[in-house]
Amino acid sequence: MGAKVITITSGKGGVGKTTTTANLSIALARLGKRVVAIDADIGLRNLDIVMGLENRIVYDLVDVVEGRCRLPQAMIRHKQFPNLYLIAAAQTRDKTAVSPSDMVALTRKLRPEHDFILIDSPAGIERGFRNAVAPADEVLIVTNPEVSAVRDADRIIGLLEAFNRGPGQLIINRIKPEMVRRGEMLSAKDVTDILSIRIIGIVPEDETVIPSSNSGVPVTMSENSRAGQAFMNIARRLTGENVPFMQLDATGNLFQRIARLFGGNNSET
Amino acid sequence: MSGFFDRLRGRDRGSKNKAKERLQFILVHDRISLPPEQLAQMKREILEVISKYVSIDEEHVDIALQPRDRTSNKLIAEIPFKRRAHPEEVDEAAQGEILDVIDEDEEETVRVDPSRINEIEKQMDVDEGKQDEQPAQDPTKPSKTTD
Ligand SMILES: Nc1ncnc2c1ncn2[C@@H]1O[C@H](COP(=O)(O)OP(=O)(O)O)[C@@H](O)[C@H]1O
Ligand SMILES: [Mg+2]
Numbered sequence: 001m002g003a004k005v006i007t008i009t010s011g012k013g014g015v016g017k018t019t020t021t022a023n024l025s026i027a028l029a030r031l032g033k034r035v036v037a038i039d040a041d042i043g044l045r046n047l048d049i050v051m052g053l054e055n056r057i058v059y060d061l062v063d064v065v066e067g068r069c070r071l072p073q074a075m076i077r078h079k080q081f082p083n084l085y086l087i088a089a090a091q092t093r094d095k096t097a098v099s100p101s102d103m104v105a106l107t108r109k110l111r112p113e114h115d116f117i118l119i120d121s122p123a124g125i126e127r128g129f130r131n132a133v134a135p136a137d138e139v140l141i142v143t144n145p146e147v148s149a150v151r152d153a154d155r156i157i158g159l160l161e162a163f164n165r166g167p168g169q170l171i172i173n174r175i176k177p178e179m180v181r182r183g184e185m186l187s188a189k190d191v192t193d194i195l196s197i198r199i200i201g202i203v204p205e206d207e208t209v210i211p212s213s214n215s216g217v218p219v220t221m222s223e224n225s226r227a228g229q230a231f232m233n234i235a236r237r238l239t240g241e242n243v244p245f246m247q248l249d250a251t252g253n254l255f256q257r258i259a260r261l262f263g264g265n266n267s268e269t
Numbered sequence: 270m271s272g273f274f275d276r277l278r279g280r281d282r283g284s285k286n287k288a289k290e291r292l293q294f295i296l297v298h299d300r301i302s303l304p305p306e307q308l309a310q311m312k313r314e315i316l317e318v319i320s321k322y323v324s325i326d327e328e329h330v331d332i333a334l335q336p337r338d339r340t341s342n343k344l345i346a347e348i349p350f351k352r353r354a355h356p357e358e359v360d361e362a363a364q365g366e367i368l369d370v371i372d373e374d375e376e377e378t379v380r381v382d383p384s385r386i387n388e389i390e391k392q393m394d395v396d397e398g399k400q401d402e403q404p405a406q407d408p409t410k411p412s413k414t415t416d
Contacts (some may be wrong), residue, residue, distance in 0.1 A: 147288050151295055158339060164310065183286075187285075190285070
């Protein structure tokens with residue numbers, strides 16, 4: 001069977017799916033895993049930009065599916081991490097060019113030679129979302145600690161169950177520990193309680209994220225980014241390592257900091 | 270001065286709690302694909318049907334979705350009836366078909382085998398007709414009877 005296929009989805013747009021896919025791909029590559037990242041957001045391709053590979057794309061996902069190129073020709077190899085490849089989304093084509101069974105067939109070809117295949121899902125619950133989750137062994141649902149994002153995450157969790165891809169694991173992105181502490185923002189525990197789903201990562205709001213996307217160097221590539229550390233922790237958990245949730249606050253003792261952020265519970269819900 | 274921080278804290282808590290409350294409400298409806306407006310309509314219809322057979326103490330009706338988790342939500346309904354007769358009379362009328370009579374201060378919650386409702390209803394009408402005086406009714410409320 002080979003690689004594990006992990007789809008990153010959310011329902012709502014702009015919550016951090018592409019950021020997460022780029023960073024987890026690099027983090028897993030840094031851990032020595034053989035990784036393929038696939039951008040399934042056809043028509044709105046941007047995983048290549050966040051990963052800094054936009055200038056090297058000749059063929060894309062739709063070219064592969066429609067037989068205009070061989071699969072290896074559409075796999076862009078990362079310069080720093082030779083064990084990491086990207087398959088870009090088509091920028092101009094119609095979304096229906098790819099079907100869920102195309103995605104299953106594609107990942108079947110990639111599985112033997114790799115350890116992880118990460119799929120960046122488009123927002124919404126339409127065809128693109130179905131394409132992205134069809135081949136998934138594991139689904140990561142990205143959300144923000146906000147009412148609308150959590151609502152969409154809940155919808156996605158319900159759909160994953162219906163598609164037999166559930167229950168999935170949650171990534172809470174853009175959490176601001178200071179606001180959580182003041183009671184101005186939902187905590188990670190609030191969100192996991194409401195969604196009753198397992199959590200695999202908490203990623204803080206981090207000012208280094210946007211500049212790093214600007215320059216095409218995801219935060220996991222540098223050592224001193226908290227968001228980067230959080231993504232690295234998630235990658236480790238994906239490889240089966242038991243990594244404690246990181247402390248996101250500068251005050252109080254370690255236990256209090258974690259307890260405050262996460263309500264004192266572990267990741268089991 | 271001390272009130273400032275209290276107020277600030279109170280407001281801040283409110284914002285997160287507000288988010289939680291709103292989410293819980295939204296998700297119950299999302300999970301069963303029944304928007305609040307339709308639930309309200311459904312409640313009205315349920316009460317309408319029941320009112321055809323028994324008069325309902327509308328002020329104390331409580332029909333609500335009970336959120337558990339994604340897969341086990343349920344509708345919990347408490348629909349108290351208006352006092353129609355003394356428990357002994359009801360008992361007699363139903364000839365043992367009344368399964369449960371809970372005597373409260375003002376009203377009774379009576380659960381009846383639905384297949385026997387017509388029969389009981391008829392019997393109760395007869396009983397009522399025999400009475401000279403109507404039971405005291407609140408003049409501020411329109412009297413609710415089974416038409
Ligand atoms: N943890 C974070 N801290 C700060 N900014 C973030 C974080 N995660 C994502 N962003 C920013 O949010 C925006 C949307 O992220 P993106 O990954 O493109 O979302 P999606 O793919 O879900 O639409 C981007 O500008 C991204 O840089
Ligand atoms: Mg995206």
